[in-house]
Amino acid sequence: MALTQTQQQTLIETDRGTPMGELFRRYWIPAMLSRELPGPDCDPVQIKLLGEELLGFRDSNGDFGLIQEFCPHRGVSLFYGRNEECGIRCAYHGWKFDINGKCVDMPSEPDESNFKDKVRVAAYKMIERGGVLWAYMGPPEFEPPAPELxxxxxxxxxxxxxxxxxxxxxxxxxxxxxxxxxxxxxxxxxxxxxxxxxxxxxxxxxxxxxxxxxxxxxxxxxxxxxxxxxxxxxxxxxxxxxxxxxxxxxxxxxxxxxxxxxxxxxxxxxxxxxxxxxxxxxxxxxxxxxxxxxxxxxxxxxxxxxxxxxxxxxxxxxxxxxxxxxxxxxxxxxxxxxxxxxxxxxxxxxxxxxxxxxxxxxxxxxxxxxxxxxxxxxxxxxxxxxxxxxxxxxxxxxxxxxxxxxxxxxxxxxxxxxxxxxxxxxxxx
Ligand code: FES
Ligand SMILES: [Fe+2]
Missing domain, CATH: 3.90.380.10 (Naphthalene 1,2-dioxygenase Alpha Subunit; Chain A, domain 1)
Incomplete structure (x- = not known):
């Protein structure tokens, strides 16, 4: 029995908001090989998952981060940024983001500005198991236990x-x-x-x-x-x-x-x-x-x-x-x-x-x-x-x-x- 057009579309589309995309976001996702992020402040890595362009990195504490690739300021790729002192700093105007997606520094804005507290990037949790970094891209309240394959x-x-x-x-x-x-x-x-x-x-x-x-x-x-x-x-x-x-x-x-x-x-x-x-x-x-x-x-x-x-x-x-x-x-x-x-x-x-x-x-x-x-x-x-x-x-x-x-x-x-x-x-x- 061949599929209907609607069934086919449901099965193949996995962007956020699609039925399959929402389903897949409820599981831990094999995202990267552990060896792609070998140590604290190593080079960040571009990675695309379920239609989202992301950046994997490890901060100065060795903790894993997976954030949206593009800077919310004017869209520069944070891949070209500096991975330093617990965050990725955009190479264009220096906005800096930590593994939780929080903007922790905004050197292009006046000192007294609180603009940085209003800016975030999407950030997902990543855990290590079995030589693989697994990402969870779903609602935090539904985060499942770690995989047991x-x-x-x-x-x-x-x-x-x-x-x-x-x-x-x-x-x-x-x-x-x-x-x-x-x-x-x-x-x-x-x-x-x-x-x-x-x-x-x-x-x-x-x-x-x-x-x-x-x-x-x-x-x-x-x-x-x-x-x-x-x-x-x-x-x-x-x-x-x-x-x-x-x-x-x-x-x-x-x-x-x-x-x-x-x-x-x-x-x-x-x-x-x-x-x-x-x-x-x-x-x-x-x-x-x-x-x-x-x-x-x-x-x-x-x-x-x-x-x-x-x-x-x-x-x-x-x-x-x-x-x-x-x-x-x-x-x-x-x-x-x-x-x-x-x-x-x-x-x-x-x-x-x-x-x-x-x-x-x-x-x-x-x-x-x-x-x-x-x-x-x-x-x-x-x-x-x-x-x-x-x-x-x-x-x-x-x-x-x-x-x-x-x-x-x-x-x-x-x-x-x-x-x-x-x-x-x-x-x-
Ligand atoms: S584009 Fe990233 S700081 Fe301006
Ligand atoms: Fe085969």
């Missing part, structure tokens, strides 16, 4: 986090994250040569059965998406992906390789931040694993130096290699699992027209996720609470790739595997 709670050595700019609406990226059926096609030639995917016995099932059957259940945190493929006479191979409100997915693992997860956060309606996380609950990541991820393997990418824009991007046709495509080294000819996803999602255009889609049975998860988001936005608009925003422990779940005897419901057969616990190894075929 498993990867965010692990020791630093057990986790690797990257983010990249993706040049399309967040929903196109999110829908790729819950679409298990494309793995058998788009990624099929790289499951065995990517160091973060190789060697999994599940790859055999993935390649043999391109027609997974989807079963979807509501969960406390969003959805549990089960994709069933034939394994043998007695068992099915299940890949189970949790969709965690409002934009998180956990990828079903591949054999002994580290588990992966994503967050798809709108920058504005035409761009998003794709966060990619690998983690291992029961051990630190190895030097080889970290080196592979640094090289853009697995779900990570190579960047244009000094930016979060991938080297392969829409301006260069994602460096498509037609000979690799012909030689069946890469199904699409684009290198890297993550860029294979991003390239096709961006190829739809910045905002794909969902009133024109022809959805099949393998799109069941996508239909369910849209419904979950729309329902939550409606409930909020009707004065309700957004799901799980206030109940972060329900984020503490896992994905699984698992053999389950035929006929056993996946939620039953995988119940223990889907439960997160400190130090517990994940279940993966």
């Amino acid at each position: 498993e990867w965010a709670l692990l020791p630093e050595a057990n986790r690797y986090v990257s983010k990249r700019i993706q040049e399309c609406n967040y929903l196109q990226a999110l829908e790729g994250g819950i679409d298990s059926s494309h793995v058998s096609t788009l990624h099929r030639f790289n499951l065995d040569d990517d160091p973060m995917h190789e060697g999994a016995h599940g790859n055999v099932y993935l390649k043999a059965d391109t027609r997974p059957k989807f079963e979807i259940q509501d969960s406390k945190s969003g959805l549990l998406i089960g994709a069933r493929r034939d394994a043998d006479d007695a068992n099915d191979y299940w890949r189970i992906t949790p969709f965690i409100m409002p934009w998180y997915t956990i990828i079903p693992p591949f054999g002994a390789n580290v588990i992966g997860a994503h967050a798809f956060v709108p920058m504005d309606d035409e761009n998003c931040w794709t966060w990619s996380i690998n983690y291992e609950p029961s051990r630190p990541l190895s030097t080889e694993e970290v080196a592979a991820m640094d090289d853009g393997m697995g779900i990570h990418v190579e960047y244009i130096p000094g930016t979060f824009r991938p080297k392969a991007n829409r301006d260069n046709h994602f460096l498509i290699d037609r000979s690799a495509q012909r030689a069946k080294k890469s199904f699409s000819g684009v290198k890297g699992i993550s860029m294979q996803d991003a390239s096709l999602q961006e190829s739809m255009g910045r905002i794909v027209d969902r009133t024109n889609e022809r959805l099949g049975t393998s799109d069941a998860a996508i239909i369910a996720a849209r419904r979950t988001l729309l329902r939550a936005a409606e409930a909020l608009a009707d004065g309700g609470q957004p799901p799980i925003a206030l109940d972060p422990e329900s984020q503490y779940v896992r994905s699984a790739s698992i053999l389950i005897p035929k006929g056993v419901p996946f939620a039953e057969g995988a119940a223990e595997a889907l439960r997160a616990a400190p130090g517990k190894p994940f279940v993966s075929v």
Whole structure:
């Protein structure tokens, strides 16, 4: 069932005042990598979230600030300002703002003026957890407890986090994250040569059965998406992906390789931040694993130096290699699992027209996720609470790739595997 124009608009627009924008502002938002703001009075960083142009900085006490980028005086970017003595000072006339958005100095106005007490910039709270700075951009009285996604709670050595700019609406990226059926096609030639995917016995099932059957259940945190493929006479191979409100997915693992997860956060309606996380609950990541991820393997990418824009991007046709495509080294000819996803999602255009889609049975998860988001936005608009925003422990779940005897419901057969616990190894075929 294709979406109506109104449903489509509700899903894709996230500026302040839109239904989805208001919903997303009730959650902690992965805003920046902790390493982008390494210490007191470090360089400020421009960051766009949900259509708002913001500036992240750390003041002289080391406290985090996230304020509107532009000076309320005459609109100069505070990015060009001076980060000094507990505030950002605009480089034009010297107005200065602290992490709370308060104007603390106004050297262009007479000494006796109280004008500065009447001027503020928008300011949002930012907290650090799991190598990420999380912003809260909603009404202060509804601030939820800190996120409890498993990867965010692990020791630093057990986790690797990257983010990249993706040049399309967040929903196109999110829908790729819950679409298990494309793995058998788009990624099929790289499951065995990517160091973060190789060697999994599940790859055999993935390649043999391109027609997974989807079963979807509501969960406390969003959805549990089960994709069933034939394994043998007695068992099915299940890949189970949790969709965690409002934009998180956990990828079903591949054999002994580290588990992966994503967050798809709108920058504005035409761009998003794709966060990619690998983690291992029961051990630190190895030097080889970290080196592979640094090289853009697995779900990570190579960047244009000094930016979060991938080297392969829409301006260069994602460096498509037609000979690799012909030689069946890469199904699409684009290198890297993550860029294979991003390239096709961006190829739809910045905002794909969902009133024109022809959805099949393998799109069941996508239909369910849209419904979950729309329902939550409606409930909020009707004065309700957004799901799980206030109940972060329900984020503490896992994905699984698992053999389950035929006929056993996946939620039953995988119940223990889907439960997160400190130090517990994940279940993966
Ligand atoms: S524009 Fe910022 S102080 Fe004048
Ligand atoms: Fe993919």
